[in-house]
Amino acid sequence: MFNVLWLQSGGCGGCSLSLLNAESPNLITRFKSAQINMLWHPSLSEASADEFINMLDDILSDKIQLDALCLEGSVMQGPNGTGKFHMLAGTGKPMMTWLEELAEKAHYTLAIGSCAAFGGITAAGNNPGEACGLQYDGKKAGGLLGAEWRTASQFPVINVAGCPTHPDWVTDVLSQLAMGDLKLNHLDELNRPRAYTDHLVHHGCGRSEYYEYKASAEELGDIGCFMEHKGCLGTQARADCNIRPWNGKGSCLNGGYPCINCTAPEFEEPRLNFTETPKIAGIPIGLPTDMPKAWFVALSSLSKAATPKRLKDNATASKIITPPGNKTP
Amino acid sequence: MTRKILGPFNRVEGDLEVEVEIADGIVTKAWVNSPLYRGFEQILQGKPPMDALTYTPRICGICSVSQSIACASALAQIQNITPPSNGQLVSNLILACENIADHLTHFYLFFMPDFARDSYQNKSWHKNISNRFRAQTGTATPTMLKARAEFMHITGILAGKWPHTLSIQPGGTTTSVSASDKIQLLGILTSFREFLETQLFADTLENIIQLETDDSLKSWMENHPQADFAEFLQIAEDLDLHKLGKIDAKFMSYGVYTHEDNSFLPQGLWANGELSELDTNLIKEDISSSWMLSQNGAKHPYQGNTLPDPDQADGYSWCKAPRYNEQVIEVGAHARQTIAQNPLALDLAKNSQSNVRNRVIARLLELARIVPEMEKWVRQINPEEPFQIISKLPDEAEGQGIIEAARGSLGHWIRVRNGRILNYQIIAPTTWNFSPRDKDDIAGALEQALIGTEVDNEGNGSVAIQHVVRSFDPCMVCTVH
Numbered sequence: 001m002f003n004v005l006w007l008q009s010g011g012c013g014g015c016s017l018s019l020l021n022a023e024s025p026n027l028i029t030r031f032k033s034a035q036i037n038m039l040w041h042p043s044l045s046e047a048s049a050d051e052f053i054n055m056l057d058d059i060l061s062d063k064i065q066l067d068a069l070c071l072e073g074s075v076m077q078g079p080n081g082t083g084k085f086h087m088l089a090g091t092g093k094p095m096m097t098w099l100e101e102l103a104e105k106a107h108y109t110l111a112i113g114s115c116a117a118f119g120g121i122t123a124a125g126n127n128p129g130e131a132c133g134l135q136y137d138g139k140k141a142g143g144l145l146g147a148e149w150r151t152a153s154q155f156p157v158i159n160v161a162g163c164p165t166h167p168d169w170v171t172d173v174l175s176q177l178a179m180g181d182l183k184l185n186h187l188d189e190l191n192r193p194r195a196y197t198d199h200l201v202h203h204g205c206g207r208s209e210y211y212e213y214k215a216s217a218e219e220l221g222d223i224g225c226f227m228e229h230k231g232c233l234g235t236q237a238r239a240d241c242n243i244r245p246w247n248g249k250g251s252c253l254n255g256g257y258p259c260i261n262c263t264a265p266e267f268e269e270p271r272l273n274f275t276e277t278p279k280i281a282g283i284p285i286g287l288p289t290d291m292p293k294a295w296f297v298a299l300s301s302l303s304k305a306a307t308p309k310r311l312k313d314n315a316t317a318s319k320i321i322t323p324p325g326n327k328t329p
Numbered sequence: 330m331t332r333k334i335l336g337p338f339n340r341v342e343g344d345l346e347v348e349v350e351i352a353d354g355i356v357t358k359a360w361v362n363s364p365l366y367r368g369f370e371q372i373l374q375g376k377p378p379m380d381a382l383t384y385t386p387r388i389c390g391i392c393s394v395s396q397s398i399a400c401a402s403a404l405a406q407i408q409n410i411t412p413p414s415n416g417q418l419v420s421n422l423i424l425a426c427e428n429i430a431d432h433l434t435h436f437y438l439f440f441m442p443d444f445a446r447d448s449y450q451n452k453s454w455h456k457n458i459s460n461r462f463r464a465q466t467g468t469a470t471p472t473m474l475k476a477r478a479e480f481m482h483i484t485g486i487l488a489g490k491w492p493h494t495l496s497i498q499p500g501g502t503t504t505s506v507s508a509s510d511k512i513q514l515l516g517i518l519t520s521f522r523e524f525l526e527t528q529l530f531a532d533t534l535e536n537i538i539q540l541e542t543d544d545s546l547k548s549w550m551e552n553h554p555q556a557d558f559a560e561f562l563q564i565a566e567d568l569d570l571h572k573l574g575k576i577d578a579k580f581m582s583y584g585v586y587t588h589e590d591n592s593f594l595p596q597g598l599w600a601n602g603e604l605s606e607l608d609t610n611l612i613k614e615d616i617s618s619s620w621m622l623s624q625n626g627a628k629h630p631y632q633g634n635t636l637p638d639p640d641q642a643d644g645y646s647w648c649k650a651p652r653y654n655e656q657v658i659e660v661g662a663h664a665r666q667t668i669a670q671n672p673l674a675l676d677l678a679k680n681s682q683s684n685v686r687n688r689v690i691a692r693l694l695e696l697a698r699i700v701p702e703m704e705k706w707v708r709q710i711n712p713e714e715p716f717q718i719i720s721k722l723p724d725e726a727e728g729q730g731i732i733e734a735a736r737g738s739l740g741h742w743i744r745v746r747n748g749r750i751l752n753y754q755i756i757a758p759t760t761w762n763f764s765p766r767d768k769d770d771i772a773g774a775l776e777q778a779l780i781g782t783e784v785d786n787e788g789n790g791s792v793a794i795q796h797v798v799r800s801f802d803p804c805m806v807c808t809v810h
Contacts, residue, residue, distance in 0.1 A: 318505045
């Protein structure tokens with residue numbers, strides 16, 4: 001069995017609750033299929049208080065083998081580096097100290113969600129909690145454990161980033177680790193699993209035709225493309241949200257609002273605000289990933305000139321008003 | 330007399346520490362500490378007001394939609410707009426989905442597994458309960474997780490995803506429901522109803538809703554022994570859970586599920602058998618026992634601020650102490666249902682005030698009452714009509730957004746100056762229930778509820794304390810935020 005310990009610190013618990021959304025099969029059956037033994041998870045385990053603290057001590061004294069340590073939520077270093085913003089209940093010891101000690105025992109260490117990976121939402125604004133990730137502080141490598149830190153298995157912290165994470169992203173990587181299938185080259189440049197970051201949120205987006213013809217939405221809830229006006233980062237964001245649906249058939253774009261690139265470090269401080277595209281002289285800033293600027297500008301102006309009436313009509317409506325096949329008068 | 334620090338308590342959302350004073354095996358005093366501070370109220374200062382719709386859901390991954398709605402309502406008040414009928418219906422459906430899923434998760438994953446503990450192995454019911462509810466291995470867990478995940482497809486259709494949606498806006502929702510979506514939504518609800526009517530209640534929701542007295546509930550229990558709900562009622566009777574975690578019922582509800590000026594669960598206060606009107610001007614937060622820089626007396630949230638200071642000598646929690654007209658208040662499903670004048674909730678409150686048993690019953694009663702409403706809301710959606718109205722935000726304004734989350738009353742208070750957030754204050758349900766002492770040394774609701782709990786002299790592994798704590802379904806990440 002593959003022993004997993006899941007701890008929470010400066011986060012919202014949303015990645016755990018998202019994990020419970022796993023289906024076909026459900027979470028418990030998924031664990032069973034990969035022979036994962038959840039040593040302890042705050043929402044799933046019986047052990048509380050002393051029973052739990054004794055278990056942590058047993059891990060530190062090598063009585064229990066720890067295959068994977070998962071942290072959900074940011075590392076709370078404040079105030080003034082003391083870690084007092086999160087003392088693990090019943091222990092009088094800062095959670096960040098527990099994490100440093102337990103990470104040394106874990107065969108693999110995983111940051112679940114963008115908070116644990118990079119600091120995330122908890123690090124927004126003036127970062128009052130001095131929140132950071134396990135091995136990153138925003139875009140900068142380092143964080144709690146330091147850029148050069150590696151587990152006994154020579155792995156960096158695996159950053160299962162997202163706000164929240166998709167349940168499949170978490171169970172996929174845990175299952176691959178349990179089966180011995182995950183290799184270092186399966187991680188991207190920010191140590192996120194390439195299983196989902198080799199894709200862009202743009203892939204499979206239901207608004208693709210509007211994107212192609214630059215038929216843009218003006219308000220949230222419109223069915224046109226959100227890139228030009230509404231701050232959508234789907235053409236840059238690394239995730240498979242429109243290929244691997246959320247809660248049955250959902251995604252942010254299907255929900256009528258833009259991608260905010262929540263798998264990326266520092267997404268919590270948008271360029272202008274979350275739902276508005278910054279522009280210079282009326283030209284939106286930001287290019288689709290891997291797109292040469294001159295070509296993008298040229299193609300955009302060309303496609304904009306060729307936009308069918310149907311797409312122009314529908315882009316700024318909340319439901320289809322002009323169906324396909326209508327001839328332009 | 331001994332003092333003992335207990336924690337962490339899992340199967341609550343976030344981290345929690347409780348200190349108890351024990352004399353002769355009975356808890357005589359308790360102090361509740363929320364040991365995690367993140368600083369959302371500080372993070373929000375200076376941000377564009379509309380960005381609060383992205384930040385505030387992330388206060389909490391379990392009450393995320395409630396946070397969205399409180400925020401959107403505060404912004405709507407600033408804009409002086411009311412969402413159209415469709416927008417209200419869709420918001421209600423998303424919120425109900427979250428709240429109902431929370432009640433279900435609480436019952437199956439957070440609360441019942443404690444009865445499967447070995448400390449109850451001499452009980453006649455232990456073998457059955459252990460087989461069905463033991464953490465991770467109980468037979469109920471995979472079945473419930475499947476039903477919950479499929480029920481959450483409602484959020485996939487209406488909110489894009491859960492948690493953390495941006496579909497809820499001041500003027501309505503960004504999702505428009507098509508005729509085909511309506512059919513899918515009804516299918517999901519019917520399928521979820523089947524789960525409830527075979528597993529949780531082993532009876533129709535309509536029959537559960539019609540239970541009007543504690544006595545009728547008892548005879549229902551005897552006639553439906555195979556229901557998970559009945560299993561709980563039997564344990565409650567055996568362990569006298571109506572005497573555990575008991576406090577005088579002083580209830581508040583902000584009201585919820587409003588459609589065209591009518592709230593299915595209305596707002597109000599309830600104490601000593603009397604219902605009274607809510608006046609949010611009487612809400613103040615005291616920080617006498619909080620690790621917060623001192624301010625001049627308790628403040629209404631418009632005037633309140635949040636300046637953490639771990640060296641405050643009298644502090645023992647990051648949580649502030651909200652009071653209504655200087656009174657300690659309990660919030661949650663029992664409060665909501667009592668204020669809504671549901672006969673069973675009223676009968677429970679009159680017979681035995683607020684306690685572990687009543688809190689759990691009220692959640693399941695609410696579950697049975699809301700699902701049929703959701704079916705009605707879906708049918709009322711008119712795909713031809715708009716789902717939102719768009720309006721500009723003034724540069725100077727203040728707004729209040731109040732709503733009922735699964736765990737009780739949630740309020741956001743926002744002040745905008747020069748188009749930016751000047752102050753943003755949040756009072757969450759568990760801030761009410763798990764508040765520390767105030768300036769008059771009056772303990773919070775859980776602190777009072779723990780008094781009289783029987784434990785061993787060390788307080789170790791006291792499962793009774795865990796029942797009391799978990800009966801509130803605490804959400805600690807909301808509590809301090």
